[in-house]
Amino acid sequence: MPSHILPVTNPNLHSSKQHSYLRIDPTTMPLKQDDPIASTRLVSSPFEDETIISVRPLLSRTPSFAGTTTTSSSASYQQRRRRVASENSLSSLSDESIGQRQSLAREVDRAAPETFLLTRLGLKLLRYMGVGYRWIMRFLALGCYSLMLFPGFIQVGYYYFFSGRVLRSIVYGDQPRNRLDLYLPKNTDGPKPVVAFVTGGAWIIGYKAWGSLLGQQLSERDIMVACIDYRNYPQGTMSDMVEDASEGISFVCNKVAEYGGDPNRVYLMGQSAGGHIAACALVEQAIKEAGEGGSTTWSVLQIKTYFGLSGGYNLFNLVDYFHSRGLYRSIFLSIMEGEESLRRFSPEVIVQDPNLKKAVSLLPPIVLFHGTADYSIPADSRSDSYLKKLCFAYTLSLSLSNFLIFLILFTRLAEA
Known part of the structure; x- marks a missing residue:
């Protein structure tokens, strides 16, 4: 990979050639992977009259605790996000439950008069067909009478079928x-x-x-x-x-x-x-x-x-x-x-x-x-x-x- 050559000036050197060159080695560990100048190592240029110059990195290497601080702050941020999301979710569920109850109440209010109307129409239809109030009461009385005789029906039914x-x-x-x-x-x-x-x-x-x-x-x-x-x-x-x-x-x-x-x-x-x-x-x-x-x-x-x-x-x-x-x-x-x-x-x-x-x-x-x-x-x-x-x-x-x-x-x- 070709080296990046940057001209620098060193005031401590008194030579006819005042320009030296800085080579940036991309193999060093950078602080940020997309910044090639974050951490470098000065090496000599392949020219004969070039002197090795020790130059400190432009950006110092990040201490190890910085990652911890960043991680803890990130975790705290995530917790706050989850808390807020949970509160929003509970709020939305509560609003949805209230909305469902209100919707159910509206449906009941709407269905009650319709049910009453259908019941009246059904009774009128039964009356026109000849099945009046007395028929319904006789049918209910017969149902109660049959319910009381149900134990005996079970015995006779068992004999009939088995x-x-x-x-x-x-x-x-x-x-x-x-x-x-x-x-x-x-x-x-x-x-x-x-x-x-x-x-x-x-x-x-x-x-x-x-x-x-x-x-x-x-x-x-x-x-x-x-x-x-x-x-x-x-x-x-x-x-x-x-x-x-x-x-x-x-x-x-x-x-x-x-x-x-x-x-x-x-x-x-x-x-x-x-x-x-x-x-x-x-x-x-x-x-x-x-x-x-x-x-x-x-x-x-x-x-x-x-x-x-x-x-x-x-x-x-x-x-x-x-x-x-x-x-x-x-x-x-x-x-x-x-x-x-x-x-x-x-x-x-x-x-x-x-x-x-x-x-x-x-x-x-x-x-x-x-x-x-x-x-x-x-x-x-x-x-x-x-x-x-x-x-x-x-x-x-x-x-x-x-x-x-x-x-x-x-x-x-x-x-x-």
Whole structure:
């Protein structure tokens, strides 16, 4: 690397050549790496007459403690920066938290009137659809009642889903929900009497699993039970429900022997809306067999007895009552396919027709149970004077003991 030659003047030298030259050696340790003159070493010039001159550095070498001082001051500066940054961060977080709370408060203030408005519109929509205040209160009461019965539901549900003696969802037809559950007795020594049971549910929420408690109790008494499912409203109307129940009864009458049942001891049973549907199916089948038209796949002669539990058999007496209880007239008439069809689906009215005496004579023995404390379908909605001529009518107080009495009575009838 070439040397940098600087001319200097030395007053102590008396020679003809007063100029000497200073060489800066870049290999010496500088104070600042970018300053080549900070620390130098004087060396002689390669000229002959040049004398070595000792010259002190222009800038003295920095003491070692200077670095320490610089480092400590730098560290102190960094600490101050971090402190300030931390304070700024806490301040910003606090401001952000306050801003979020204020924003949340504004959102709540904005959402409250909108929620109230939507609630009012929803209630008005339910009212226009026929679901009014009474329906909502009945639904809440039903929820509280179900909550109190929940421990019992768990026991029955466990039996329904995990018992090996319950054959669930056996297909009996081509329509939706054409399924039935079959409850098998413990003993398999010979054919067993069979109960074809149509569950209730106000024609809207009926389901075959509602009969699991009855199926469990009767199967423990050596009786086979078939709980028939059917289409509910609005999936189907009354004629669809009767058609489904009739197909389920036909399956029981014709196929029950394959499961160990006795086809000669088949009993029909219905509860609440299911009692009404089963009664309509039975009367309609009797009319078909009396020669009034229509093909038949089962016979009323195959039914030993019909048991109706808390059913409604005269719809003319129930329209106003259901309307006052929350099942509004428009919905009820939609289920029953119009006011002109009320007679068709009122078994009590049909059997009083003098032109249908032959069909009525084909009906099996009928046993009706109803509770005096039943508010779903009142016991006085039927004509007792005529029913007593046609069947055995039992008016009982609604309690668990009556259900056990019914089981004992039914067991005796089945044994007979």
